[in-house]
Amino acid sequence: MAQANGETPPVAQEKINTDIVTLTRFLTEEQSKHKEATGDFTLLCHALQFSFKSIAYYIRRASLINLSGLAGSSNSTGDDQHTLDVIGNEIFVAAMRSSGKCRLLVSEEEEECLVFNESSKARYAVVCDPIDGSSNLDAGVSVGTIFGIFRLADNAEGKQEELLLPGTELVASGFTMYGASAQLVITMKGSTVNGFTMDNALGEFILTHPNMRLPKSRSIYSTNEGNSMYWDEPVKEYFNSLKYPTEKGGKPYSARYIGSMVADAYRTLLYGGIFAYPADKKSPKGKLRILYECAPMAMIMENAGGQAVNNRMERMVTIVPEHIHDRSGIFMGSYDEVQKVIDIYKKYH
Template sequence: MEQVNYNIITLTRFLTEEQSKHKEATGDFTLLFHALQFSFKSIAYYIRRATLINLTGLAGSSNTTGDDQKKLDVISNDLFINAMRSSGKCALLVSEEEENVIYFKDATQARYAVACDPIDGSSNLDAGVSVGTIFAIHKLAEGSKGTPEDILKPGTELVAAGFTMYGASAQLVITMKGGTVNGFTLDNGVGEFILTHPDMRLPRKRAIYSVNEGNSLYWEDPVKEYFESLKQLQPESKKPYSARYIGSMVADAYRTLLYGGIFAYPADKKSPKGKLRILYECAPMAMVFENAGGQAVNSKMERMLEVVPETIHDKSGIFMGSYDEVEKVKSFHKK
């Protein structure tokens, strides 16, 4: 018989309690996040029903980075844009699916800028592989009505960040500046995100690595040497590392966050700057991993949160995961 839990902490309750801890809070951030929450729930709904209502396959267009757009990419992007516009709290939005910054000029009192990847890993959608949404929230400079400079900032300036993974269930992971990392699960029965993973912490180390080894031909020597070392018998365990690669950043990152290890998408000779976008993939993920006790660096071994994007779709390589595992990566680059 199902046990009834009477002390449920919903995302709505969680945000309200967090707001009450800050006397200067106006409630604007909470309202903005309610709009984000609606987007996540809507995307989760359409993904569940995609095969039944003919939402699988390509939309016949490509996005700013040249990726073919799925029908759900377009729908999710439109959901995000309309949710941010209707919230009245978002001055500008950067989306992977849009070439330029979207400004909401009617939101004259808005104090936030949002960057998002509406569906990360959408090439896996038709195969039923877990995909996700990644988001990052910046606060506008005092007196600003919304300019590109308000969002072309390092991740250290982020107010909040996180991601939603749409798999067997919809999992939402959020963190705020200087705060903990908390995981929520969408209860479809009541239509609410429920706190199921409070204060998430990465194990200090774990012998698991996640990387697309199909790119190894193009890797720089330190990267090759590092991953080759993981395939050897380790001094402590007398076993090699386990390889786990899904091919959807959100799914790989979520597993790494739960179990530890390292996720990598390094820059290489084919993509010297890297493949992942700084604003709405690397920076928000780095904030989550740092606040959970891990690390995130780029291919130059610079702290990912300190990297300043030059353009809204600027790219980077990334290594992120357990603290000691990232330290091991750094040691190979120091040689």
């Protein structure tokens, strides 16, 4: 439509960012900062990236191609396996085997550590929970993948005992959350935490949350209060102090619990607060697996400025698992919020 002066009005133009930082570019730039880098770690991360993209694709299509529901078997830790659990695990195994850079793979879905002898010179080991929170899949709730990467010693023989390492030995860890969009959070040893969002049109993870930092404190807690009957006294006192503050003018904390560790951790990372899955009388050792759930998440929280501890108030990243599926309780999140738990435990011990 012409304006009064006869000129055509300007067309609204979308501002286009042509300097996009993809995960591939990010990893390449990180590699260039280390003169000793051989490129093996970067290639391994590319194989991981393919796994995340594949799982994200199948989760989006799950209801359409009948991938929901139980697969009729149980995994190594006794949980019922969902169809997508099995597919996610197979995707991970195939990607790690074909990468040529992974010697050992520990998966929640595999009873034993997988050894890729065809990659006998590979010096990396990957630990993962391919689809965490899969019991929520049929309800359309966000689920995710948790992973950690270790570098094996040069004289490593390719035995699963060589992976009974604390989180302080992780060279990288992260998780992918499959929700409205696929979100990938990754961190490396002594580095920052960075968040990427999957752009389905480009087929790439795009850097959208650089240098993620946890707020030092936030009045949000995330835990399964259905277990409170089994909690130890310090845990009960801690959560009661959040719900029934004694100081004048104190307000109760907000409760936010999804029941999918990745989704709860991601929200905690963005907004602050605390996520807790403590050991209790029903599960004296705890419920979450140290090697591929607790340690990778603890590394992320610490690198983002937070804390993560077990039920003995020890730094989660210092705990050495007794076996590859060993479990622990965990408290993680904003620094000051986790410190409140530590302070209450001190009164009891």
